[in-house]
Amino acid sequence: MRAEVITVGSELLLGETVDTHSAYLSRECFSLGVEVVFHTSVGDEQARLMETIERAHGRSQLVFLCGGLGPTLDDLTKETLSAFLRIPLIQDPVVVKHLERYFQGRSQNIPSNNYKQTYVFEGGVVFHNANGTAPGLAVSKEDVTYVLLPGPPRELIPMFEQQVRPFILATFSGGQAMVSEALSFFGIGESLLEETCKDLIQAYDNPIIATYAKEAGVTLRLTARAATELEARELIAPIKREVLKRAGDYCYSEQEEPLEEVVMRALIQHGKTIAVAESCTGGLLSHLFTSMAGSSQAFMGGVVSYSGFSKEKVVGVPEEVLKRYGTVSAQTAEALAEQVQTRFASDFALSVTGIAGPDEAEGKPVGLVFIGFKEASKPVRVYRLQLRGSRRRIQLQAAKQACFILQQRLKKGETTR
Amino acid sequence: MRAEVITVGSELLLGETVDTHSAYLSRECFSLGVEVVFHTSVGDEQARLMETIERAHGRSQLVFLCGGLGPTLDDLTKETLSAFLRIPLIQDPVVVKHLERYFQGRSQNIPSNNYKQTYVFEGGVVFHNANGTAPGLAVSKEDVTYVLLPGPPRELIPMFEQQVRPFILATFSGGQAMVSEALSFFGIGESLLEETCKDLIQAYDNPIIATYAKEAGVTLRLTARAATELEARELIAPIKREVLKRAGDYCYSEQEEPLEEVVMRALIQHGKTIAVAESCTGGLLSHLFTSMAGSSQAFMGGVVSYSGFSKEKVVGVPEEVLKRYGTVSAQTAEALAEQVQTRFASDFALSVTGIAGPDEAEGKPVGLVFIGFKEASKPVRVYRLQLRGSRRRIQLQAAKQACFILQQRLKKGETTR
Known part of the structure; x- marks a missing residue:
């Protein structure tokens, strides 16, 4: 069954309001097995x-119309649909009573x-509005059902x-x-991930397999239909296993969620703490770790040592190291x-030093980044990266790589315990 | 002139992604005097x-197509438009070179x-993509111009x-x-700024005056048409002066740009340096300062002292202060x-300590934030804020307020020199 969502209101076309209803109704429809084809x-x-x-009448069986049910002259959704379908509007005494009670309570x-x-x-059908004065409505003609909903989210939802x-x-x-499951990846590009799974993507249409590039990382989504939810999950399971067999090293979560939250949750679960020293990421790594509520349980703090002076005097990097190897080393x-x-x-520490650009420094190229990883009582491991793109992108990739x-490391800890 | 915005991507119809591009492009079009009639x-x-x-071809003169320019099989915006317009796609050597450079550095x-x-x-026209691999494109036929933009916001914007x-x-x-000039404000809400200028907004349609709430701050845009650019600027000038007379205290730039960049530029111009100590903003303030190229000239570094331990041992806040007044004081x-x-x-220092939420702490409410401002050889000034909203919003508002x-302070310095 095909559905579409029409949102009505000049504020949308002026860009004053972002349309969130279309996404909301689409998610809901998806979980009901209804395919939304247009917004x-x-x-x-x-x-x-x-x-x-x-x-919409010519191509969909279910049409949502959101907004334009208000009391003013420019609210004309209901009137326009009535004219199009040639179904008259008649006064509903129950709605009249609700309206009168609504205003009575407010004197x-x-x-x-x-x-x-x-x-x-x-x-037609009337949906009572517990949070406002515009009732919701449904009406059908020629195998098309229209559902009219009030614009304010606290009424519509x-x-x-x-x-x-x-x-x-x-x-x-x-x-x-209909069931949809996601896998979150880092360290593999969208096109490489797709290439790795190309034969699966082409061979299956139930589940449907699709990749989405995120700001950092890639999500792969598997969506199946079946008679029951259990059967749909059973269709997904073997394909998911196959994807993980091929690209599991890059998969950091079997949900769609940011990498830093997975890390923070794992730290809290293991009762471990982290501190960071940042140069080229300039505070971004700390910011990622602290954007999650509850991060103070595991995040001890960090130093943004942006100058050579601060690396030496504040963090305590030996002067000879800075002189001999440079700050990016x-x-x-x-x-x-x-x-x-x-x-x-802290139990763990991460350091990031590199050249975010746009200009090279110390005779080293833009995008060269060193990440240090320290675990109490073990020697520091250093990773060398050569990143590409804008300053912003290099900073983000470096922080996410850390x-x-x-x-x-935390994942390995889990399996070897 | 009529325009419309088409966003392409199954993630939109699954409700996984809320379409913010349509609102963004509509606001931008409005400020350029272009009417958007459909999304x-x-x-x-x-x-x-x-x-x-x-x-769209039959009813609009400007059509935006967002998304579907990626490298994978299901990205077909360009190919579909090419088939519709019967204009072939040809390989662009400049884009090839960009692509090769993009991947080269990543080995x-x-x-x-x-x-x-x-x-x-x-x-057609090619727009270089500084933040990704998909170039933007423009092509015209039969008085309709198509502008194709990559889907990720950090590429599109x-x-x-x-x-x-x-x-x-x-x-x-x-x-x-057609000339468009912007003023950037902080510390005044969009509705208050609009109310302050309501008579101007209503009285003039050349220039058009429009306000836009940003993630932090408000932009006011004046857009005028005239026979020449000079004449258009002359239409804008007196209205702009009037807006600044009324709300100039909150205006931090006569361009559309982030506050932190204005601050960083001013520091560099004055040859001054800054360091920061962050608690509740968790690195965000450092991140804002260091997102601008060249910030190492003025940003000395910072400490993210997320734990009481680090405030005392790493930054050196006296134990008795923490004990007696709490970390948020x-x-x-x-x-x-x-x-x-x-x-x-450093010449200047900023500190931020507060409660970003979601839970209160030390018996103090979510959103309570103290900002300290230190100028060498002067006593610290402390500002107390009570912010509202999500954790993310409180962190952002606190960092921007700093x-x-x-x-x-730097603006005052300019005028009293």
């Missing part, structure tokens, strides 16, 4: 709205234009959950269960990790 | 994309499917700002000059700023 946003303008409805007179909201489709979802299940039964990364682990008395090194 | 989201599916393009071979991204419209906005201004001025903010300025030997305090 359209259109202004409070009758001719363009009519054109949009007409198009206000009912503005006369609010009565516009008491008109509903003849022969509870109405959907309590009344519209059961309505859709009852109206469009015979739907199958394996030796400096080693000393930074060593020092910061001692100073913050997270990945720690994550790999 | 459409469509999946990675050629027949439906073709249908969407065909419809990776170019996955063969990435070469797909080097094909551009014959006779800089590309729009640096290359597409000037392209649109040059292509659609209709013989007239004016006294701790003062000691942090004092200590970090000494340790990094920037604003420094910016105000």
Whole structure:
């Protein structure tokens, strides 16, 4: 079954409001086994709205119309659909009573234009609005069902959950269960991951296998349909195992989530702490670790040693190391990790020093990055990277790579315990 | 002139990604005097994309297509438009070179499917992608211009700002000059700024005056059309002066740019240096300062003292201050700023300590933040804030407020010299 979402309101086309309803309803439809094929946003303008409805009528069986159910003159969703379907609007005494009670409780007179909201489709369905004055509506003609919902999220979402979802299940039964599972990867590009799984992607359409490039990392999603949820999961399981067999080294989570959160959670679970010394990432690594609530349990702190002076005087990197090897060197990364682990008395320490660009320095190229990883009572391990792209990208990749090194260590710890 | 935005990607129709590009491009178009009349989201599916393009072709003069420019099999925006317009795609040697440089530095071979991204419209325009491998493209036929942009926001937004906005201004001025000037504000909400300038916004349509809430701060944009660029600027000048007369205290730049860049530039110009001590912002303030190229000239470094231990042992806040007043206190903010300025030997120092949430601490409410500002040989000034919103928002607002305090100081310095 095909569905589409039409959101109505000039504020959308002026860019004042970001349309979140289309994504919300699409997620909900997906979990009900309903495929959403289009989202359209259109202004409070009758001719363009009519054109949009007409198009939807020809290609979908379920059409959501969000917004334009208010009391004012420019709210015309219901009126336009009524004109298109040639189904009249009639006053609903139950809605009138609700409206009167709504204003009574607020000791206000009912503005006369609010009565516009008491008109509903003849022969249609009315969804009571517990959080506002505009009822939701459903009406069908020629095998197309329209569901009209009020624009404000705090009205639309509870109405959907309590009344519209059961309505859709009852109206469009015979739907199958649909299940979607994600794998999160780092250290492998989207195209390489796709190439690694190309034969699977091409061979299967249930589950559907799709990759999505994130700001750092790649998500692979497997989506299956079957008679029951269990059967759908059973369709996914063997393909997922095969993907992990091929690219599991790069998979940091069997959910869609940021790498730093996986690391932070693992640290907290193991009761371990981390401290960092950052040069070229300039605080970004600390920021990633501390963006998660509860990170203070594991994150002891860090030093952003942006100048040679601070590397020497604040962190305590020996002057001779800085002089002999430069601030961007394996030796400096080693000393930074060593020092910061001692100073913050943490279990682990990470250091990052490199050249974020745009200009090279110390005769070393933009994108050269050294990451030091220290584990109490073990020698520091140093990793050398050559990253590409903008300054921002180099900083992000370097910080995420540091997270990945720690994550790999924590993962290994899990399996060897 | 009418425009519309088409976003392409199955992740949109699955509800995994909220479409923010349509709102972004609509705001930008509005400020350029271009009316956006439809947003459409469509999946990675050629027949439906073709249908969407065909419809747009018949009713708009400018069509944005976002996403579907990646290297993989399901990226087919460019190919579908090429088939619809019957304009061939040809390999662009400049894009090939960019792609090769991009992968070279990563010591990776170019996955063969990435070469797909080097094909551009014959006779079209190519927008260089500084942050990824997919170039932006523009092509015109039958008085309709298509602008194709890569899906990731960190690629799309800089590309729009640096290359597409000037392209649109040059292509659609209709013989007239169109000029757009921005003012950047901090510390005043969008609605208050709008109210302050309401009579101007209502009285003028040349220049158009529009406000946009940013993640932190507000931008006000004035866009004028006239026979020449000079005349357009002359239309803007008196209105701009009037806006600055009313709200100039909150204006930190007469361009659209991040606050931290203005601060960093001013520090470099004055030959001054800064160091920071961060608690609740967890490295974000350092990250903001170091995201600008050249920041090492002025940013000496910082300490992220996330634990009480590190505040005492690493930064040197006296134990009695922490015990008596707590880590979130004016006294701790003062000691942090004092200590970090000494340790990094900087001209200025900022400290931030507070409760980012989600839970309160030390019996103090979420959002309580103290910022210390130290200037060599002067006592520390401490500012107390009560911020609202999510953890992420509190961290961002606190870090930006610290920037604003420094910016105000540097601005004062300029005028009293």
